[in-house]
Amino acid sequence: MSQCQAATAFHSRIVTFIVTFVVRRSVVTKDSGVGSKQELIGRIKTRRGGRFVGGSELKLKLKLQPQESYETCRRTMATHNKLRSYLVSPAELNSALKLNASKLSHEPRIIPLCASWFLPNDGRNGYETFLAQHIPHSQFFDLDAVKDEHSPYPHMLPSASDFAVAMRHLGIRREDSVVVYDTKELGIFSAPRVGWTLQVFGHPKVHVLNNFRKWVDEGYPTESGEPKTPAVTEYEVPQLDESKVAAFEQVKEIAKELGKEGADEVQILDARSLGRWKGTDPEPREGLSSGHIPYSISVPITDLLDPKDKTFLPASELKAVFESKGIKAEVPIISSCGTGVTAAIIDAALTEAGYPTQQRRLYDGSWTEWAQRVKPGEGLIHKSE
Incomplete structure (x- = not known):
């Protein structure tokens, strides 16, 4: 159970509980030290109180703060768990992912993006390593596909329109934070290139995981197989920062x-x-x-x-x-x-x-x-x- 879920369950129990105190007004014993209704409320709030005897009764109802919903709590905690630096640790990413908005939400999300790629003489395939093991809910950015198809040189930047199409089909919105990571085998290799590509096309929140090998070694969750096809977004065609x-x-x-x-x-x-x-x-x-x-x-x-x-x-x-x-x-x-x-x-x-x-x-x-x-x-x- 997450911190927000635990907090919400606690508030759900406490907010519906109305405390009725029976107080006999006529006599308050000396050892109670209570001489007024205001002092009594003060003692109730501090979980203290004296013995009351005789007289008529007075009913007091404690008004508790309104219930804090799970979404409110999640948003509050997410504000304090923003990914601030370009390089993020496995622990930072794991904490942030736990507070992610749902897929149906219009709030910004954190998107893990695998960018596994190997040199042409390596013999291994980036997408196959992604299928074998990746961070849950990841998508795969194919460096050999999202490029300038008209250039004779490999991995030249794609056009702005092609970049936008790729982002749409990856289910990424401009307001989302993207955390790019590499194959476990290479540690850090091609993820910074994809991170840089997002930056030069003006995506506001880009990070690189440092790194997926540590994510696995430190026991954070992984999954295998084909990722779920995300809903296509409306990512606008950006401008390339030629500088x-x-x-x-x-x-x-x-x-x-x-x-x-x-x-x-x-x-x-x-x-x-x-x-x-x-x-x-x-x-x-x-x-x-x-x-x-x-x-x-x-x-x-x-x-x-x-x-x-x-x-x-x-x-x-x-x-x-x-x-x-x-x-x-x-x-x-x-x-x-x-x-x-x-x-x-x-x-x-x-x-x-x-x-x-x-x-x-x-x-x-x-x-x-x-x-x-x-x-x-x-x-x-x-x-x-």
Whole structure:
């Protein structure tokens, strides 16, 4: 039984109970210490009272506060259990879900959204891992489906209208809080990309669970199988916040100027493994050259996650990682990776570490677009030993 249900049951019993006190007015014993009706009521309220003898009787009825309904209680407690930070713990999410409004309610809800996705050379399937185990009442966001279908590069942002259609069929309303989470196997991987996608399309309340592996290990509820088909919502077509997205032409112009005297400072961060950044390890996509954008800084996601449970490191440790790589809060930042997925891990870590969100962008096409579009003679693919 929830706290609200227990409170409601208690009030239901007490509010219908009318206490009638029989008081004989003529004599009040000295040891009672009661000399007036007002003092008597005061003692009743404090569960104290003396012995009364003789005289006529006076009936007093205690007026209790009106019954607090379950919904009122739930709304009150939900107000105090809002998810405040971008990264939320399993305990925070579990508490918030217990206070969720019903599906028929018009009140804002918390929607768990699974974003499981694996690299193309992995062999596992995100939707299959979702079916095997997920948070109750979750929906599944398919990164391979909600994208720009006309682009030759994987995972480019969808159009605003396609995004709105996806949100409608996921049963999400603009006023709902969305908590994105990953597969148990990878810990933190693709959920930040979906969280970032919701943010750039202006969804007001977006969070990332830190993380589903801990949710399972700490014993919170899970279920398996196909989710129930949600009622289609009326999610309006949003506007893309282009200030949060870096396009190929913009990054190319920056890369050509970096290192020149008088050039504007920009920090390009790369979330891929150090071997891929150096050009010594192959890319997971066949035929794609490895290497890095000139003057980019290697920030592998393994540097930002706890090696044991794949959760984000604490804020102070994340800040120390960025500072050790010379990343400055006051200089614009562009995050990149292989296809724009794990670059969002860097972006989320920057938020957690206290870096300002202004002048921060994510290179949507990332290395897959870069390696295919730059020309061999331009010198824009660097390798290091």
